Amino acid sequence: xxxxxxxxxxxxxxxxxxxxxxxxxxxxxxxxxxxxxxxxxxxxxxxxxxxxxxxxxxxxxxxxxxxxxxxxxxxxxxxxxxxxxxxxxxxxxxxxxxxxxxxxxxxxxxxxxxxxxxxxxxxxxxxxxxxxxxxxxxxxxxxxxxxxxxxxxxxxxxxxxxxxxxxxxxxxxxxxxxxxxxxxxxxxxxxxxxxxxxxxxxxxxxxxxxxxxxxxxxxxxxxxxxxxxxxxxxxxxxxxxxxxxxxxxxxxxxxxxxxxxxxxxxxxxxxxxxxxxxxxxxxxxxxxxxxxxxxxxxxxxxxxxxxxxxxxxxxxxxxxxxxxxxxxxxxxxxxxxxxxxxxxxxxxxxxxxxxxxxxxxxxxxxxxxxxxxxxxxxxxxxxxxxxxxxxxxxxxxxxxxxxxxxxxxxxxxxxxxxxxxxxxxxxxxxxxxxxxxxxxxxxxxxxxxxxxxxxxxxxxxxxxxxxxxxxxxxxxxxxxxxxxxxxxxxxxxxxxxxxxxxxxxxxxxxxxxxxxxxxxxxxxxxxxxxxxxxxxxxxxxxxxxxxxxxxxxxxxxxxxxxxxxxxxxxxxxxxxxxxxxxxxxxxxxxxxxxxxxxxxxxxxxxxxxxxxxxxxxxxxxxxxxxxxxxxxxxxxxxxxxxxxxxxxxxxxxxx
Numbered sequence: 131x132x133x134x135x136x137x138x139x140x141x142x143x144x145x146x147x148x149x150x151x152x153x154x155x156x157x158x159x160x161x162x163x164x165x166x167x168x169x170x171x172x173x174x175x176x177x178x179x180x181x182x183x184x185x186x187x188x189x190x191x192x193x194x195x196x197x198x199x200x201x202x203x204x205x206x207x208x209x210x211x212x213x214x215x216x217x218x219x220x221x222x223x224x225x226x227x228x229x230x231x232x233x234x235x236x237x238x239x240x241x242x243x244x245x246x247x248x249x250x251x252x253x254x255x256x257x258x259x260x261x262x263x264x265x266x267x268x269x270x271x272x273x274x275x276x277x278x279x280x281x282x283x284x285x286x287x288x289x290x291x292x293x294x295x296x297x298x299x300x301x302x303x304x305x306x307x308x309x310x311x312x313x314x315x316x317x318x319x320x321x322x323x324x325x326x327x328x329x330x331x332x333x334x335x336x337x338x339x340x341x342x343x344x345x346x347x348x349x350x351x352x353x354x355x356x357x358x359x360x361x362x363x364x365x366x367x368x369x370x371x372x373x374x375x376x377x378x379x380x381x382x383x384x385x386x387x388x389x390x391x392x393x394x395x396x397x398x399x400x401x402x403x404x405x406x407x408x409x410x411x412x413x414x415x416x417x418x419x420x421x422x423x424x425x426x427x428x429x430x431x432x433x434x435x436x437x438x439x440x441x442x443x444x445x446x447x448x449x450x451x452x453x454x455x456x457x458x459x460x461x462x463x464x465x466x467x468x469x470x471x472x473x474x475x476x477x478x479x480x481x482x483x484x485x486x487x488x489x490x491x492x493x494x495x496x497x498x499x500x501x502x503x504x505x506x507x508x509x510x511x512x513x514x515x516x517x518x519x520x521x522x523x524x525x526x527x528x529x530x531x532x533x534x535x536x537x538x539x540x541x542x543x544x545x546x547x548x549x550x551x552x553x554x555x556x557x558x559x560x561x562x563x564x565x566x567x568x569x570x571x572x573x574x575x576x577x578x579x580x581x582x583x584x585x586x587x588x589x590x591x592x593x594x595x596x597x598x599x600x601x602x603x604x605x606x607x608x609x610x611x612x613x614x615x616x617x618x619x620x621x622x623x624x625x626x627x628x629x630x631x632x633x634x635x636x637x638x639x640x641x642x643x644x645x646x647x648x649x650x651x652x653x654x655x656x657x658x659x660x661x662x663x664x665x666x667x668x669x670x671x672x673x674x675x676x677x678x679x680x681x682x683x684x685x686x687x688x689x690x691x692x693x694x695x696x697x698x699x700x701x702x703x704x705x706x707x708x709x710x711x712x713x714x715x716x717x718x719x720x721x722x723x724x725x726x727x728x729x730x731x732x733x734x735x736x737x738x739x740x741x742x743x744x745x746x747x748x749x750x751x752x753x754x755x756x757x758x759x760x761x762x763x764x765x766x767x768x769x770x771x772x773x774x775x776x777x778x779x780x781x782x783x784x785x
Contacts, residue, residue, distance in 0.1 A: 137188040148217060149197030160193030162186060218280060226279075227272045227287055228527070234401040234431075235393050236273055239266070243274050243388050247366055249281050254358045258377035258387040259370040263541035264432030264465050265390050267370040271341050274368065278339065282365070285339040286311030288354065292346040292540070293493055296589075298614070298635065301353040305329060308354055312338055322353055329360055336362045344540060345371045351380045392429030399424040401431060405438025419450045426457040432522075432541055433468050439522050440472040466545040472521050473549065480509040481517055483584075488524050488536055489546025490563040491587055491610060497526050497534040499653065502680050502703075506630045506652035507609055559583065563610075574601050585610035599624035622646045637661060640689070647676055647698065655683040657706070665694035668719075675700070685709055685730070693717040704728040708754070713737060721746035730754040732777070745769035753777070760784050 139145045151159065158164045166189070174182055198209055230236075246257050259267045268289070279285045286308050294300055305325035309317045312333060319325040338361055342354055355367045371377060377387055393401060402424040403412045412420035423441075427433040437457075441450060453471060460467045476482050484504055492500045504511035518524050523542055526534040538546075547565075554560035558569035559578035563585045570588055573579055574597060583605045598619045602608060608626040614635040622645060625632075630652045637659035644667065648654075654676075656664075661684070669675040680703040684690060691712040696702070696719040703725050707713060714736040720726075721743025729747070731737060732754045738761050745766025752775040753767075761783045767776075778784055 131185070133192065134184050134188040137191050140191070147192060147195055148213065149192050149195050150213065151197055151199045153201055156193050156197065156199065158193075159189050162189055226276045229272050229276065230269045230431075230435075232401055232404045233273065234404070235397045236266075236270070239270050239388075239390055240273050240277060243270065244277070246386050246388055247274070247278065247368075249278050249366065250364070252363045254361050254363065254365045254367075255386065256355070256358065256367045256369065256380060256382045258374070258380075258382045259368065259390065260372070260374045260377060260387055261390050262372055262465070263544070264430045264469075264539065265392070266431045267390065268343050269431070270390060271343055271368055271370050275339065275341055278366075282339040283337045284312040287341045287343065289343045290494070290537070290540075291342050291350050291354075292344045293543075295347065295350050297494065301325070301350065304350075305353060308340065312336065326353060326356060329354070330356070333361050333365075334359060337364045338362065339366050339368075341368045341370070343370050345369055345376055346373065348376060348379045351376065355380075393431060393434070394429065395421075395425060398427060398429050398434055402427065402434045402438045405435055406441050408442075416447075416450070419447070419454065422454050423450070423457065426454065427468065428465070430465055430468075432539060433465060436469050436472045436522050436542075439520060440475060442520075465541055466548060469542055469545045470549070472523060473545065476521075477517070478514075480511075481514045483507075484509055484511060484514050485518055485523055486546050486550060486563060487585065487610070488518075488538060489543045490550060490565055491585055491612075492536050493538050493543060495536050497536065499681065500536055502652055503610070503631050506650075506678065506680075553582070565589070577601065577604070579604040581605065581607050583608055587612040588614060588616055602626055622648065635659070645674075647674060649673070649675070649677040651676060652678050653681045654679060655681075656687065657683045657685045659684075659687050660689055661687050662689045662712075663692050664690070665698045666692055668695050668697055677701070680704065680725075682706070688712060693720075696720045696723055699723065701725050703749075704730075706730040707734060709733045711735065715739070716741050716744075718743045720744065723747060725749055728752045728754075731758050731760075732756045733758065735759040738783070740764055740767075742766050748772065751775065756780055 136147060140147050154164070158166055162170055170182065170186070173185070198213060200206065200209065243257070243259070247255065259271055261267055272287070275285070275287055288304055288307060291304060294304055297303065301322050302319050302325055305319055305322070305328070306317060308329065309332065317328065319328060340355060342351065345351055351369065361367065369377060369380065369382065374387065399421055400410050402420060403410060406420065407413065423437060424434065427437055437453070441453065444450070456471055457468060473482070473485060476485065487504070488500070501511050501515070515524070524536060524538045527537045528534050550561055550563050553562060557578070558564060558566070559573045559580050560582050562582055564570050564573060564583060565587045567589045570586060579602065581604070584607055586608065587610070596617045596619065597613060599621055602625055606626050607628050609628050610631045611625070611629060612633040614633055617638060618634065622643070625648060627650060629648060630650065632651060632653070633655040635655060635658050637656050640660055640662045642661060642664040646664070675698045678701060679699050680701060682699060682702055682704070683706045685706045685708040688709065688711045690710045691714070693713065693716045695717055700722070702723050705723070705726060705728070708730045709732070713734055716737070718741045720741060724746070726747050727749055729750060729752070733756070735757070736759055738759050740760065740763065742764055744764060745768070747770060749772060750770050751772055753770070753773060755776070755778045757780040760778065760781050763784070
């Protein structure tokens with residue numbers, strides 16, 4: 131019976147089975163012969179046929195798997211060691227990070243860093259990797275992390291610390307990530323200071339490997355790895371940064387700082403050729419051009435990767451020669467201008483717009499969210515993104531939950547932002563995208579907006595400012611707006627008609643007005659708001675509702691006590707009501723959401739039951755009920771033909 135359960139998880143979740151055949155041949159297990167045959171003769175007298183067949187199938191599956199056979203000749207001590215190593219290998223393989231496609235020059239770098247780390251000694255050590263953007267700091271850190279993580283009890287790789295720290299509750303989120311990686315549990319942290327104390331208390335006796343990637347402020351190190359005594363004996367902390375000053379401030383010994391050097395000519399040519407031709411050396415008729423291009427790339431891995439990928443598949447030598455000429459005109463130290471060659475050659479407006487949006491706003495965002503936004507803008511994102519990925523201008527990386535998030539090398543991000551800054555050096559109101567603290571204030575407070583502006587994000591550290599629709603009257607082409615640090619007064623429907631995406635986290639309004647709608651909006655985030663009531667009455671006019679809204683995020687609206695009337699959102703695909711503590715039921719109108727794919731009700735402890743109309747959600751793929759107050763699922767849940775995920779863990783009242 132236990133074996134049948136094991137095989138069930140093997141089939142449904144892909145979990146590994148490592149069988150040990152103890153004084154029995156695998157063929158006897160597969161075919162249930164010998165002692166198995168005798169046992170089944172007895173079982174068949176006492177159990178139903180379908181149960182017996184389930185057990186036989188489980189034995190057939192396990193008998194086919196590769197395992198270890200033990201008999202009287204086996205050295206069991208050695209076999210135990212072999213099995214432990216195999217199990218460890220299976221576990222470690224799931225935690226390995228994705229490394230770069232071509233590891234040219236990496237072996238010597240890894241060996242040098244391993245010498246500095248001296249893994250195995252009991253003292254706690256901080257080691258730094260320092261160098262300019264594009265030289266390969268993160269790539270090296272990933273390679274070393276993969277190489278040594280099996281030597282530690284626990285491990286965590288915190289990527290893009292600089293970028294993540296600028297987000298909402300950034301340092302606290304990073305502290306939570308670190309603790310979750312180490313403790314395998316979600317920890318509730320109130321603020322930065324309590325997070326520091328929690329890390330020190332929980333990790334001070336643990337043997338851990340921690341990587342802090344791309345640090346650019348002392349407070350980031352203070353929040354995540356303040357002192358050596360925060361970690362147990364033998365622990366190692368690797369910090370990557372562009373500025374050696376931060377390593378000195380973190381008291382990293384000078385002899386524990388590694389500075390990767392540029393690739394030599396031979397390595398540069400090989401890496402360029404692999405990206406341009408998928409082979410170690412260029413064809414003879416491209417050899418000289420390739421050597422020159424590799425030379426003028428300055429031995430910087432990122433530049434070689436981007437240029438090689440750009441020229442891949444281009445057989446016109448005039449394009450190669452033109453690219454080389456541009457490189458010759460750019461100073462050796464200006465990596466960003468070299469990378470821009472790949473941006474300038476993008477084929478159309480859609481590819482360039484998506485790249486600039488990603489660089490200015492969307493790093494770290496979920497793939498589905500940004501694609502739905504770009505689709506609403508008419509950018510045909512799937513083909514454009516494919517082109518950008520092939521040029522190494524952006525990528526999507528998978529997290530532990532199987533979700534994909536947009537990533538971009540910091541040098542490429544900075545190159546994209548510089549392109550936007552060059553649209554107008556002196557007048558930010560004439561740029562397409564605004565994200566800088568001072569420039570956002572200058573434009574909004576001075577009413578200096580223009581039809582050039584397509585996106586604005588107010589920094590989270592901005593003191594709360596007061597805005598109304600008049601601030602945006604001169605921005606008819608505004609597509610993206612984040613006003614989470616603002617009070618907004620005025621008519622919501624008077625926001626620019628081009629608006630596709632709006633985030634207003636922490637909205638201070640208790641009751642949303644009846645005219646709170648926008649017919650072209652695709653994504654609306656009102657999470658963590660003070661909203662108590664919203665869209666409670668049916669819309670009087672079908673044209674005066676959200677005609678294009680696909681994502682509505684009301685998570686952590688802890689005062690929301692009454693469910694919206696969902697007829698306001700006829701095309702909604704994702705609804706997040708997670709952690710709405712006061713919400714006690716959903717309106718029956720939820721059954722009208724025929725396009726809804728994801729319904730999130732986790733931690734809604736006051737919701738005891740779901741409406742019967744839940745069975746009308748014919749497109750629903752995921753229903754999240756974890757830690758909610760649900761007592762019983764309605765029979766109509768069985769009508770959800772497309773449902774793939776039903777998460778009801780920690781629903782203690784569910785019967």
